[in-house]
Amino acid sequence: MIICPRFKFIWPWILSICLLGYINTGYSAQKHPTDEVAFYIDNYGEINPKSDKQVALAHQVFARVMAVADKSTQRFPKLVVVNHQKKPWAIALPDGHIVLSKKALTTAHLNADIEETETRLAFVLGHELAHLSHDDFWHREALQFSEVQSKSKKNSDSSNIQKTKEKELKADDKGFIYAALAGFPVKFLLQNNSNSINFFTLWMQQSSRELSDTANSSETRAIALQRRFLHLKEQITFFNFGVRLSHFDYCDDAIYFFKEFQKIYPGREVLNNLGFCYLQLARQAMDPDRVYLYWMPIILDGETRAGSNNRRNGIHIKSLKQASKGREEGLLQEAVRYLKKAVEADKSYLPAQLNLASALLYLGKPHGARDILSDSKQIAPNNSSVQSLDALALYEQADVDQDLWPKAVAKLKKITSIPDVKPELIFNLARLLSLRPRPIEANTYWNKLAIIANRLPKPFKQIVCRKQSNIVKVEACTKKLPPSISKTPWQWPLQVTGDKPLSLKDKSILKKWKRIDFDWFTKGLQGHIYQRQTDGTEVLELDQFIHMQVLKGSTLGPVNTISGFCQKPLRQRTLANGIIWSCDHWAVLTQDNKITEAWWIAK
Numbered sequence: 001m002i003i004c005p006r007f008k009f010i011w012p013w014i015l016s017i018c019l020l021g022y023i024n025t026g027y028s029a030q031k032h033p034t035d036e037v038a039f040y041i042d043n044y045g046e047i048n049p050k051s052d053k054q055v056a057l058a059h060q061v062f063a064r065v066m067a068v069a070d071k072s073t074q075r076f077p078k079l080v081v082v083n084h085q086k087k088p089w090a091i092a093l094p095d096g097h098i099v100l101s102k103k104a105l106t107t108a109h110l111n112a113d114i115e116e117t118e119t120r121l122a123f124v125l126g127h128e129l130a131h132l133s134h135d136d137f138w139h140r141e142a143l144q145f146s147e148v149q150s151k152s153k154k155n156s157d158s159s160n161i162q163k164t165k166e167k168e169l170k171a172d173d174k175g176f177i178y179a180a181l182a183g184f185p186v187k188f189l190l191q192n193n194s195n196s197i198n199f200f201t202l203w204m205q206q207s208s209r210e211l212s213d214t215a216n217s218s219e220t221r222a223i224a225l226q227r228r229f230l231h232l233k234e235q236i237t238f239f240n241f242g243v244r245l246s247h248f249d250y251c252d253d254a255i256y257f258f259k260e261f262q263k264i265y266p267g268r269e270v271l272n273n274l275g276f277c278y279l280q281l282a283r284q285a286m287d288p289d290r291v292y293l294y295w296m297p298i299i300l301d302g303e304t305r306a307g308s309n310n311r312r313n314g315i316h317i318k319s320l321k322q323a324s325k326g327r328e329e330g331l332l333q334e335a336v337r338y339l340k341k342a343v344e345a346d347k348s349y350l351p352a353q354l355n356l357a358s359a360l361l362y363l364g365k366p367h368g369a370r371d372i373l374s375d376s377k378q379i380a381p382n383n384s385s386v387q388s389l390d391a392l393a394l395y396e397q398a399d400v401d402q403d404l405w406p407k408a409v410a411k412l413k414k415i416t417s418i419p420d421v422k423p424e425l426i427f428n429l430a431r432l433l434s435l436r437p438r439p440i441e442a443n444t445y446w447n448k449l450a451i452i453a454n455r456l457p458k459p460f461k462q463i464v465c466r467k468q469s470n471i472v473k474v475e476a477c478t479k480k481l482p483p484s485i486s487k488t489p490w491q492w493p494l495q496v497t498g499d500k501p502l503s504l505k506d507k508s509i510l511k512k513w514k515r516i517d518f519d520w521f522t523k524g525l526q527g528h529i530y531q532r533q534t535d536g537t538e539v540l541e542l543d544q545f546i547h548m549q550v551l552k553g554s555t556l557g558p559v560n561t562i563s564g565f566c567q568k569p570l571r572q573r574t575l576a577n578g579i580i581w582s583c584d585h586w587a588v589l590t591q592d593n594k595i596t597e598a599w600w601i602a603k
Helices: 037-044 053-068 102-108 114-133 139-143 151-181 186-190 199-210 218-247 251-262 268-285 328-345 350-362 366-379 384-396 405-416 423-435 439-451 458-467 504-510 559-565
Strands: 078-082 090-092 097-101 514-520 525-531 538-542 545-552 571-575 578-583 586-591 594-601
Touching: 037 078, 037 097, 053 078, 053 102, 053 114, 053 151, 078 102, 090 114, 097 102, 097 114, 102 114, 114 151, 114 186, 151 186, 151 218, 186 218, 218 251, 218 268, 218 514, 218 525, 218 538, 218 545, 218 594, 251 268, 268 328, 268 350, 328 350, 350 366, 350 384, 366 384, 384 405, 384 423, 405 423, 423 439, 423 458, 439 458, 559 578, 559 586, 559 594
Parallel strands: 078 097
Antiparallel strands: 090 097, 514 525, 525 538, 538 545, 545 594, 571 578, 578 586, 586 594
């Protein structure tokens, strides 16, 4: 990901009790006051994020890490920062809370820029989320670390030492992966400072007098993470390119990149992305009538290669149940398989639930979709995409003696009455009104969409412009858009034609870069990922052709400048680690209104 600044100073503290080496020995069913978050709030007082910028930042980092972390089905993680100023610590509680001391926050900011601080917090919180997902609770031992324990007590615990050490190493490992998946530059966590001392050695030196016999040594944990980092650094590159390829609708290739990463981390996000890709591949195999009957909320870009196929003049089916047959069914079944695993991994993971409900609808299984959406409504009761998909599933449930169309239309009318309603909700209402048909009422909504047709993905724009009934056709449907500006301000390392094999000049440039090889022979996919070590620039080569180039860094410019390089309205997509803005063959990943990555794809 982003190349990190040099590790600047010797840490004068224990980053977090979760990192000290106090090991979980299993949570006892016997209740204790320190099991509850109320104990910490009563004793120290909770700090509101609105009143403290450091606390607000911690909550922002927590949200990003939690978005990619595994979670226990028994609890939903929440962060509480308490006003304890003496020692830095973090504790995972059985009720799902992670309690962080104010001292941990203030020290995290010491001699560190915002990027370093965020990454440290991401690792600390990721470590705790790992304990939480595996029901590892060890706060009693942590709170008693300064007390003298009897020799007999230590001896009685000796049989658990190895197991508890392994749990801590696993929590380090997971916290490290979570921080990386959430987009934080984890590299600096293992860099040495000017005295050639790494982060783990520093904190263990500072805290050695307070550690129990169950603690892993700084060398053990540093070596374990260093090995993991080197492996993860390469493997997460596959995950990142999987995301980029699937964003540009190359899911057939992206699947193999995700599966390579799945070997070391079969987490919910990987499973969801695999399910999403199989869903997209199924859509590409479908007749356009079936693909675009509804505007599904998970179709983030709306444009697939199916969109370039010849279309019929009209829609000839009136429900997805009528169309649920063909070779695409196998792809949909595979999508459902992965998406169910993603939902099982985290019952609160809304993207996987929406994807799964959509896949079930395409399979003609509206009852199953509504079962999933009932959970989604508990998680996000006011989410318009959930409500819209639920209305479509309700309509699809209709049978010979059961007319559910009026209820489905009433639901969609209710959610489309709000200001700044999403165009996909209006589209779905117009579609249901047309299917009955109710042409006069439907035209009201088709015409409303026609006014903003240039903001719609191409397939939906074509449907809207064909359906609209204005006497004088609106300009958005009649005026041809000029081609997108191909010249972007970024300096790509290689010639960006994409239609020719690597030249001798290209090979000469890439020869100096780090190379990651892959050869999925049975899948007919082989190539290399090249990485320029000075700035993190990457090039993906497939079968001797330049397929993708990625620029990274803080000098790519602000978000508000990119619209000038695209004649079309930019398409937006939200990820855990930022927002993607797309225009034809290029896209940018942004965070906090700054471009952190620029992508070019050969088309």
